[in-house]
Amino acid sequence: MKFTNKLIGFIIVCVLSSIGVVLLGGGVSLRGLAIETQKQNISRLIDVMDEQLAMEDSEPRFAFWLPELLRAHSVLQLTVEKDGIVSYDFDGRTADTEGATSFLKEYHFELKANSDFKAKVIMLSPYYAMEYPPELFTGVSTGLLIALFGLVIAIWLLKKGMYGAELLSTRSYKILNGEHIKVAVGSEFEWPKATSRAFDKLIADLEDTKQERSRFDSYMRTNAFVDASTGIGNRDFFLNQLEAMLSDPGVIAGTIIKIELYELSQLNYNHGVASVDEMVKSVSELLSKFVERFTGSVLARYRGDQFTILLPRVTGPESEIVMKQLYKLLTRISLFTPVDCDELFYTGVAIYHYAERAEEVLENVDQALKIAVLQGCSGWFLYEQEEQTPVYAKGTVRWRGLFERTFKNNAFYYEQQLILSMENKQVLGHEIYPRLKDENDEWVHAGVFLPMAEKCGVLKRIDQLTVERAISNLEQGEPISCGINLDIQSYLDKRFMRAVYLDIIRLPVRLRAMLHFEIHEYQINRNLEMLLEPVKNLKALGCCIAVDMVGQDVVDSSYIKKLDVDIIKIHPSLVRDLHKRQINQLAIRSILGGTVNLATIVIAVGVESKGEWDALNKLGVYGAQGHFCNQVRVLTE
Structure with a gap:
């Protein structure tokens, strides 16, 4: 609610400041009006004095009745001078007014009929000794209460209206923090509604795009390293794995096996591509189950008629045992085409070692495969070479x-x-x-x-x-x-x-x-x-x-x-x-x-x-x- 709180705080400050300015301005205006009223009242007395002086009596007539009138108007001192000579002086100060010096107001007048006379009036401020009963503030207090009540109602309505905006803002922060999945669908109270629906649509489109990209990435990786027909690795996949194993010091040696389906093109011609493809898939499934028992093994379709297997840490006599087991499985496989298994599978086997070149390993296994084919009848041949007994043997x-x-x-x-x-x-x-x-x-x-x-x-x-x-x-x-x-x-x-x-x-x-x-x-x-x-x-x-x-x-x-x-x-x-x-x-x-x-x-x-x-x-x-x-x-x- 940070945004709403800031907005509400700003509104409260503005309203209270406005009320304060109005009250202060009203107080200043009332003070000025009271002083101006007092000055006008005294001005009328001065006009009466001016008329009395114009009669040119030895003693002004107002000297008899003016003092009482001045005291009624809270005048403390009145001095009438002519050319610096005091013609009339009234002093109504008492012991009670001596301590009210801060409430004294001084006015100066020039007489109209007697322009050579000047009058100076000192009197108490109109606010001196004024009482302030609560009844006088009833109107102001009522106005303030109405204003504050209206402010509270306005704030409540604003909070209610901005609640949806705050929900939308919170959702925006979660999206920026990467949590857009959690807020994929917004609350029904979010506001503006159009923005909320736009967020929903954009997040949905983003997820669709990401899923499409994921599918595309998987498709690209699959087509790059997986054989489309059998679902196992292809030639590129196999070569990558072979080179990785040859450079891994943890794999000192292992066995590479290449299995060839002899005369596959002729089988396609005799029995149809569909039937032969089913047979190839059956062979692929059998080989996949066979290699699962070996840790780190790799199976790939090296060529249309060839499968390759990598068995790390399998060498020597263990390789021969593995080949005998594999040969038995191949000869017993149930094929969809009437093909004699004894004339279908030829297998070359070679041992590879750490840091050996991939080309040499492939050449050795190809040589073993050629010898297996020359021997006739489905079988396998292990390419013999001098090797040191590895430590894991x-x-x-x-x-x-x-x-x-x-x-x-x-x-x-x-x-x-x-x-x-x-x-x-x-x-x-x-x-x-x-x-x-x-x-x-x-x-x-x-x-x-x-x-x-x-x-x-x-x-x-x-x-x-x-x-x-x-x-x-x-x-x-x-x-x-x-x-x-x-x-x-x-x-x-x-x-x-x-x-x-x-x-x-x-x-x-x-x-x-x-x-x-x-x-x-x-x-x-x-x-x-x-x-x-x-x-x-x-x-x-x-x-x-x-x-x-x-x-x-x-x-x-x-x-x-x-x-x-x-x-x-x-x-x-x-x-x-x-x-x-x-x-x-x-x-x-x-x-x-x-x-x-x-x-x-x-x-x-x-x-x-x-x-x-x-x-x-x-x-x-x-x-x-x-x-x-x-x-x-x-x-x-």
Whole structure:
């Protein structure tokens, strides 16, 4: 009601000032009128004196009757002079009037008939000794009461009339604060009505536009990285994921599989495109269900007749076991076309390693596929090459022993990577990851040992240590935002999260806002409803929510509003060679479009070159994280 209160205050001041001015002006006018009346009455006496003096008697006749008349008119002194000689002097002052000097009025007259005579009159003010009975102020008081009553009625009517305007003003402030969804439909009491209806229409149009843009962004991302026929990733999507894995030190090695549907063009000719498309969709669905069991796996339609699969951390004998299982599924698939499965599927398999070139990996798997085709009859071939046994190839028992020693000796280390602002390269915060050393005193990356920690059932213990380390950094170190990435099962474990809440509560409020909890986008897509409660609790405590791996898969971005996400972190696969890939720039634009009119900021992860930095800056990304920004640093105890 600020506007109405100001207006009412202004009106009250104006009305009261007007009343005061009228009363003051009336009082001044009455005073002047009374003095002028008194002066006119004395002037008539002076005229009578003037006539008496004109008779030229030795003693003026008025000397006998004038004193009583002067006393009746409250005249205290009358002096008549001629050329400085006093001709008549009257002094009616008494002891009662001696103390009323401030109420004396002095008048000077020049006689008309006797111009050489001058008269000076000193008398009491007309207000002296005047009584003021309440009856005299009845009219004025009545007028004031009527004016005040009218003012109160006017204020009441004004408030009633301006109530709708205040509602509209309050709604305007909420719209400016980004809460337009909450006030999409205005109150029926809003005024002016036309403005209220205009707000309703504009907000509705804005929501329609945002939904249309969201649909357009999803459409663009889908057409950029998803195969229209099968709904899985396309060639561009696969190449992005492959290069990201080859540059990820957490994925030391893995398996790439290329499956070819032999002579697909001939099948289209023999059985019709529609029937063959149904068969391809069946194969795609089977492969999608198959790869779900592998963490971080990628499935894509590389070409019309080829599917590719990436299985990180699957190598050696494990690759052969996986291929045997996959081959059995392919040979037992129910097809809509009468095709012999023994002559349909040919599969090439190769092992890739960290820092290997993508072209070499694709060449190896293509070579394996050619050999599989030459062997005849549906089958698969594993491209053999010399490889070192990766650290994660050790058995579960050995991993469990390594974890127990690490817990016992409190030997977990943490590496830190800074996040810089794209605008001025100022530090926005950092993200920490756990690290450990194996029996050979070699560093083991989090991406290597965390999957094994999940198998050994100790991942939540590691997550708890990570939370404690982040809180300790905020309490003891420089107050800077700290991001931590916990496993999805930790977020969904109420007992685990209750312990995290207790740890957070001991932090001051200003430090809680610097604690960023990160969740993988694909995990959000699978567990959105279950994540609502823990995310809501973390937000209530003042923490920030960040979503990483954004863009790795094409998913619905409605979670941004549902979870009130603060930070979005783009997957490195979209950032790699961004300045050379228009389709990746299009995908990042769509991600940025999903945050329009929101407080969510977008940060790119995996920035490795100046070209990528410049491209991201041009697109309007808020911050960046990667080796181009700074090298990873291991935190000391």
